[in-house]
Amino acid sequence: MTDAPLSETQISTTAPSRMKRMWDSDFMWSFRHAPVAIVSAIIVVFLVLAAVFAPLIAPFDPFNPATLNLLNGFTPPGEANAFTGDTFFLGTDDQGRDVFSTILYGMRISLFVGFSAVLLAMLIGVTLGLIAGYLGGWTETIIMRIADIQLTFPSILVAMLIFGIAKGVTPAEYRDQMAIWVLILAIGLSDWVQFARVVRGTTLVEKNKEYVQAAKLIGRSRFSIMLRHILPNVLNPVLVIATISLALAIIAEATLSFLGVGAPPTKPSLGTLIRIGQEFMFSGEWWILLFPAATLLALALSINLLGDWLRDALNPRLR
Amino acid sequence: MTNTPILSVRDLVVEIPTRHGILRPVDQVSYDIHAGEILGVVGESGAGKSMTGNAVIGLLDPPAHITSGEVLLKGEPIHDISRDKLRRLRGRHMGMVFQDPLTSLNPLLTVGEQLTETIQEHLNVGQSEAQKRAIAALEEVGIPAAAQRIDSYPHEFSGGMRQRVVIALALCAEPELVIADEPTTALDVSVQAQIVALLKRLCRERGVAVMLVTHDMGVIAEAADRVAVMYAGRLAELGPVRDVITEAKHPYTSGLMASTPLASQGQKRLRQIPGAMPRLGALPTGCAFNPRCEFAKDRCRQDPSPRLDTCDGRAACWFPLNIKEDTVA
Amino acid sequence: MLAYIIRRVAQSALVLLVVGLVAFAMFRFVGDPIENMLGQERTLEDVERLRENLGLDQSFLVQYYRFLENAVQGNFGLSFRQGRPVSDILLERLPATLELAFVSGLLALLGGIALGIFTAIRKRGVAANIIMTTSLIGVSLPTFLIGILLIYVFSVELGWLPSFGRGQTVQIGGWSTGFLTQSGLQALVLPAITLGLYQMTLIMRLVRTEMLEVLRMDYIRFARARGIKDRAINFRHALKNTLVPVITITGLQLGSIIAFAIITETVFQWPGVGLLFINAVQFVDIPVMAAYLMMISVMFVGINLIVDMLYFAIDPRLRVDRTAGGH
Numbered sequence: 011m012t013d014a015p016l017s018e019t020q021i022s023t024t025a026p027s028r029m030k031r032m033w034d035s036d037f038m039w040s041f042r043h044a045p046v047a048i049v050s051a052i053i054v055v056f057l058v059l060a061a062v063f064a065p066l067i068a069p070f071d072p073f074n075p076a077t078l079n080l081l082n083g084f085t086p087p088g089e090a091n092a093f094t095g096d097t098f099f100l101g102t103d104d105q106g107r108d109v110f111s112t113i114l115y116g117m118r119i120s121l122f123v124g125f126s127a128v129l130l131a132m133l134i135g136v137t138l139g140l141i142a143g144y145l146g147g148w149t150e151t152i153i154m155r156i157a158d159i160q161l162t163f164p165s166i167l168v169a170m171l172i173f174g175i176a177k178g179v180t181p182a183e184y185r186d187q188m189a190i191w192v193l194i195l196a197i198g199l200s201d202w203v204q205f206a207r208v209v210r211g212t213t214l215v216e217k218n219k220e221y222v223q224a225a226k227l228i229g230r231s232r233f234s235i236m237l238r239h240i241l242p243n244v245l246n247p248v249l250v251i252a253t254i255s256l257a258l259a260i261i262a263e264a265t266l267s268f269l270g271v272g273a274p275p276t277k278p279s280l281g282t283l284i285r286i287g288q289e290f291m292f293s294g295e296w297w298i299l300l301f302p303a304a305t306l307l308a309l310a311l312s313i314n315l316l317g318d319w320l321r322d323a324l325n326p327r328l329r
Numbered sequence: 330m331t332n333t334p335i336l337s338v339r340d341l342v343v344e345i346p347t348r349h350g351i352l353r354p355v356d357q358v359s360y361d362i363h364a365g366e367i368l369g370v371v372g373e374s375g376a377g378k379s380m381t382g383n384a385v386i387g388l389l390d391p392p393a394h395i396t397s398g399e400v401l402l403k404g405e406p407i408h409d410i411s412r413d414k415l416r417r418l419r420g421r422h423m424g425m426v427f428q429d430p431l432t433s434l435n436p437l438l439t440v441g442e443q444l445t446e447t448i449q450e451h452l453n454v455g456q457s458e459a460q461k462r463a464i465a466a467l468e469e470v471g472i473p474a475a476a477q478r479i480d481s482y483p484h485e486f487s488g489g490m491r492q493r494v495v496i497a498l499a500l501c502a503e504p505e506l507v508i509a510d511e512p513t514t515a516l517d518v519s520v521q522a523q524i525v526a527l528l529k530r531l532c533r534e535r536g537v538a539v540m541l542v543t544h545d546m547g548v549i550a551e552a553a554d555r556v557a558v559m560y561a562g563r564l565a566e567l568g569p570v571r572d573v574i575t576e577a578k579h580p581y582t583s584g585l586m587a588s589t590p591l592a593s594q595g596q597k598r599l600r601q602i603p604g605a606m607p608r609l610g611a612l613p614t615g616c617a618f619n620p621r622c623e624f625a626k627d628r629c630r631q632d633p634s635p636r637l638d639t640c641d642g643r644a645a646c647w648f649p650l651n652i653k654e655d656t657v658a
Numbered sequence: 659m660l661a662y663i664i665r666r667v668a669q670s671a672l673v674l675l676v677v678g679l680v681a682f683a684m685f686r687f688v689g690d691p692i693e694n695m696l697g698q699e700r701t702l703e704d705v706e707r708l709r710e711n712l713g714l715d716q717s718f719l720v721q722y723y724r725f726l727e728n729a730v731q732g733n734f735g736l737s738f739r740q741g742r743p744v745s746d747i748l749l750e751r752l753p754a755t756l757e758l759a760f761v762s763g764l765l766a767l768l769g770g771i772a773l774g775i776f777t778a779i780r781k782r783g784v785a786a787n788i789i790m791t792t793s794l795i796g797v798s799l800p801t802f803l804i805g806i807l808l809i810y811v812f813s814v815e816l817g818w819l820p821s822f823g824r825g826q827t828v829q830i831g832g833w834s835t836g837f838l839t840q841s842g843l844q845a846l847v848l849p850a851i852t853l854g855l856y857q858m859t860l861i862m863r864l865v866r867t868e869m870l871e872v873l874r875m876d877y878i879r880f881a882r883a884r885g886i887k888d889r890a891i892n893f894r895h896a897l898k899n900t901l902v903p904v905i906t907i908t909g910l911q912l913g914s915i916i917a918f919a920i921i922t923e924t925v926f927q928w929p930g931v932g933l934l935f936i937n938a939v940q941f942v943d944i945p946v947m948a949a950y951l952m953m954i955s956v957m958f959v960g961i962n963l964i965v966d967m968l969y970f971a972i973d974p975r976l977r978v979d980r981t982a983g984g985h
Contacts, residue, residue: 039348159673162958164914166921174939174947175684261800268802269924271939288806292814292821303803311798318794386883420885427883432876437898437974446894447884482974498884 040323047319050312057309061117068111073277087297101297103286109297112283113305119279120309123193124260128252130198131259135205136248140236142206143213154210157203165200166262172196173271186274193272197262204251212244246324253317257310264306280306333404334361335505335538336385336423341398341408343377343384352609354380354393356562357636362538364505367529369553369570370542371585373606377562378542382508384408385540386425387415402506421451424499428511430491434483440467440494441479444501451502466501467494470527489520493527500531507531508540513548525552546589550574558582561606561617564637566644578644580622616647624648666966670959675726677955681948682725734949739941744949748931753833754824755919755930761846762854762919763912770858770908774865775900778873779892790866796859801918805852805925812848820845822927853922857911864907869900902973909965913958 041047060067087101087109100109138157142150160168176192177185216222217240225235266272267281275282280302287299343355355377362368370378383389385400387407400408402422407415419425427433435443444463448454454462460479467475470493483491492512499507509528513521529552532539541553549556549570556573558566558581566579577583584602604621607613613620619629628647635645643649716724728734734744773793777786796804813821825841827834836842872878873896881895920932927933931950938946 159676162673162910162962163954164917167914167917167954170920170936170939171947171951174942177939178684178942178944257798261798265800265802265921268800269921269936271936284803284806291806291810299806303806307799307803310800311795314794314798388879388882416882416885416887418885419883425880425883427876427880429876433880435877435881435895435899437902437972438895443881446886446890450884450886450890484974495880498880502884 037323041319044319044323046315050315050319053308053312054316057117057305057312058121060114061121064111064114064118068108068114070108070111072107072112072115086295087301100301101295103298104290104295109301112278113280113302116278116280116283116302117305117309119190119273119277120260120263120281120306123190123197123263123273123279124256126194127197127201127259127263128255130194131201131255132205132248132252134198135202136209136241136244138202139206139209139244140213140240143210144217144232144236144240150210153206157206160200161203165197165258166265168200169196169262169266170269170271172199173266177271186276189272189274190277193263193266196266197259200262201255201259204255205248208247208251209244212247213240216240216243250317250321250324253313253320257313257317260306260313261310264310280309334363334401335403336362336540337399337401337404338381338385339399339401341381341384341400342396343380343389343393344396345393347392347610349610354562354609355384357398358559358562358564359398359637360557360564360567362506362540364538365532365536366555367532367539367541367553369549369556370540370559371544371546371549371556372559372565373544375606375609376559378544378559379510380562381559382425382510382540382542386419386423386508387412388425417451420447420499420502420504422504423506423508424502424504426492426495426499426507426509426512429515430488430495431515433495434491434498436483439480439482440486444479444498447498448501463501466497469500469531470494470497472497488516489523492516492520492524496524496527496531500535500537503535504537506538506540508542510542511544512541513543513545521548522551528552546574546585558585561612562609563617563634564645565618566646567637568643576650578641578649579618579646580624580650581618582644583650584621616645624650663967666963670963673959674952674955677951678726678729679722681729681951682722684944684948684951685725686721729949729952734952735945737938737943737946739938739943739946744945747934747946748949748953749832751929751931751934753835754928755916755923755932757836758846758849758853758922758928758930759912759915759919761850762857762922763915765850765854766857766861766915767908767912769854770861771865771904773858774862775869775892775897777862778866778869781870789862793859793862796855797863799856801852801856801921802925804855805848805922808848808852809925819848821848824929849922849926849928852925853915853919856918857915860911861904861908865900865904868903869896872896872899875899898972902969905968905972906965909961909968910958913961916957917954 065071085102085106089101100113102108103112138153142153173192173196176188176195180188180192213236222235222239225239230238263272263279264281264284267279268285270285273279273282275286278286283302284299284306287302290296290298338361339359341355341358342353345352345354354375358377358381360368370381372378380389380393383393384395389395395408398408399406402418407418434440438446441460441463444466445456445459448459448462448466449456452459452462464475464479467479472478472490472493478486483494486494496512507528512528513524516524525548528539528541531537541548543549553570555568556566556570557564558573558579560581566573566577566582568578573582574586577586581602584600587600588602602621607617607620613630615628615630615632616622616625616634619625622629626648632647635647637643637645640646641649732745736742737744737747740747773789777789780786809821812819820841823845824836825843825845826839827836827842828838836846878891878895881891886895917932919928919930920936922928923930923932924936931953934946935950937943938950
């Protein structure tokens with residue numbers, strides 16, 4: 011950059027220079043020099059946008075029975091249907107639903123469940139971690155003991171149990187409607203421990219620092235100290251865990267749905283679509299299985315790669 | 330051939346390429362160490378003293394590497410030989426003692442296992458002979474009841490005893506050169522003197538050449554025959570330890586002496602050198618010490634950094650101190 | 659050391675009590691057990707008698723105690739769905755799962771440690787980088803997709819291996835094994851790879867990280883400075899130190915194989931306890947769910963305990979420090 015435009019930007023506003031500074035920061039530098047991270051980020055953004063705007067992009071509404079024609083069933087991708095002459099970009103499933111549209115809508119559900127579950131886990135984990143770390147004593151012992159016990163079991167098993175219990179508690183006629191929320195609850199509750207452990211660790215370190223002691227002395231409440239002084243310090247590790255958790259949550263949701271204990275066939279997620287597709291693997295209708303599976307893989311892999319890079323970038327020692 | 334130094338370092342340069350450019354933690358360093366001699370290498374942390382030792386023994390962590398200069402062991406170049414040849418020299422012809430005895434020993438292997446392993450790696454002896462030599466090595470460094478303690482794990486020794494074990498390990502294959510990198514820094518003050526005395530004794534008895542890297546002027550004064558003072562990767566001064574201590578010629582050495590409480594110097598009040606050593610990425614033009622030097626002149630700020638051989642061979646300074654026909658007004 | 663063991667056993671018992679409480683709560687409060695056990699045609703008398711039989715008229719603590727008492731004797735009542743004793747069903751299904759878990763665990767352990775060492779030693783090598791990248795794909799790939807992929811390639815396309823079931827089994831006492839017949843072994847291949855691959859990836863990455871950490875230690879530098887051969891440094895000095903932290907996590911990983919078997923068993927219709935459990939969840943068969951939970955807990959806690967004991971065998975520092983009562 012030459013001198014002349016620099017003085018102009020300085021006069022006009024501080025915003026460009028801040029952007030510039032962020033662009034030059036070590037964090038962005040390592041991002042710009044990690045092709046894997048860039049490609050992953052692009053794929054993630056692309057898929058999320060596709061899911062958010064699914065109703066605008068999808069050529070069909072797969073959940074509207076009025077637009078379905080059973081005769082369109084099993085149309086291979088790109089070919090015209092033998093009875094109706096319709097063509098479908100990625101083919102159709104047994105009920106004549108457009109696979110491309112079901113994937114867009116399925117991804118919407120997968121991402122919604124994934125994001126919500128991570129948010130729930132984060133909320134619970136950060137709160138309990140802060141409380142355990144800051145208050146200590148019995149509160150801490152109880153919270154961390156529960157965390158330890160839960161950690162003994164794989165989270166997917168915990169999620170299945172919670173799903174099973176919730177299913178038992180809800181009346182049969184509401185089960186399909188509630189399934190998505192039960193999924194979020196099950197995955198969220200099975201994944202809070204990681205957050206709690208990290209936040210507690212950081213809190214234990216921070217609470218003895220002088221600035222926290224100073225805040226105590228001037229009479230700030232515990233709540234405000236936790237929120238304004240300690241919370242900002244845990245953001246980095248929480249961000250890393252959240253990213254990796256998102257990939258895990260999406261996989262967990264897909265797994266549960268695949269096993270038939272998740273999203274119902276009336277509101278299929280990517281996992282449900284793969285479950286449906288698997289039935290047609292032996293009869294040669296490979297597209298019903300392949301495309302949802304590839305989408306799920308692309309989604310999980312790019313989020314994982316992004317999380318992996320993020321962990322290295324925010325914590326160079328671990329490299 | 331009797332006069333060939335055990336270790337000879339010639340214009341050694343070590344560079345580390347980084348995102349912000351190439352750093353030179355060791356810049357054109359030259360010195361010799363003869364058999365039975367202790368050369369003290371002293372300087373602040375980051376002055377390049379440890380890096381010099383690591384370069385000599387071939388244990389630089391990548392991306393640091395030797396870019397020019399020579400390292401000669403008994404007259405033979407060792408800076409450009411294969412990894413495997415260099416490995417055979419390590420332990421057998423040059424040993425190294427590290428700073429922290431708590432972390433230098435493998436916690437899961439007994440002291441005896443680590444000793445016999447080293448002995449059998451380099452000397453063609455059987456298991457029982459190696460065991461005998463291991464016990465002898467422990468006895469030599471002053472471990473009481475060595476024969477019983479040989480099967481102990483490192484955590485069963487105290488800090489000072491562990492450093493003795495480390496020295497025994499460095500010397501057990503009878504190398505001619507020992508590089509001791511801050512061997513006393515992590516120890517209690519009372520133990521420090523014992524370890525220094527031990528190194529001194531081994532040097533005299535065995536005729537080993539010792540490179541003693543430390544930031545502690547007291548250790549240098551106690552043990553070294555000659556001393557090399559390093560500043561910002563370069564040699565600032567090199568000479569017999571008495572001379573350097575009593576009449577330093579480089580202003581940095583002089584400042585270092587004035588800031589060190591040496592028993593021999595009586596009650597003189599301690600002084601500090603103003604400022605801090607520059608980071609390697611931000612060296613000033615001219616002499617690296619010029620911003621902190623009270624005698625700095627235009628030449629110090631403009632001419633390329635002075636070197637021992639372009640000056641009087643003792644201090645890398647355009648205007649050395651304590652010269653009889655003193656030009657410093 | 660004895661004090662330490664006693665404390666660990668007490669801790670394990672506490673965990674089991676808590677899990678038992680969860681299982682009991684499921685039993686008692688999820689749905690109405692009476693509703694679940696009696697059909698539509700029931701008399702008030704039946705309800706009363708069953709309530710008394712099940713002890714539902716007793717206080718909470720008494721019921722919990724009786725639940726535990728029954729659980730210890732392996733008595734978890736009747737499956738809502740099959741109407742047979744849960745313990746019988748579990749025992750029948752257990753060998754299939756254990757055999758699958760054993761083979762997968764072995765695969766994961768051997769493969770994971772070997773690849774972990776390799777990628778740590780050849781940190782900058784091309785092969786190591788390829789393995790690391792592939793492993794990230796492996797972690798992102800849901801287990802069920804791996805299974806489907808394997809079925810597609812080796813059953814559908816190539817037709818080499820069966821895509822479901824256990825093949826022929828041989829009954830030895832109460833144990834049905836698939837190890838002794840050719841079809842049994844063939845049927846085992848794909849599920850074992852599916853189940854073991856993910857764990858192998860995790861173990862590999864863990865071993866690599868730990869080993870790299872160890873290779874940075876002073877004592878490794880010191881060993882290098884003594885001219886010890888690379889091979890001895892990697893396998894004698896570094897590996898042993900790597901294994902200490904790896905053992906705990908690996909132990910837990912292997913434990914979780916039994917739980918992850920649920921997914922693999924579903925994909926391959928493998929007649930083990932995992933498939934039983936997932937069916938129980940689908941049909942809200944609470945006694946089966948509760949019994950499975952208790953069984954898995956006992957296994958996990960047992961593995962944890964064994965892993966802790968293994969520590970003593972490997973690390974000489976613990977033999978001294980921990981007997982003094984410190985943890």
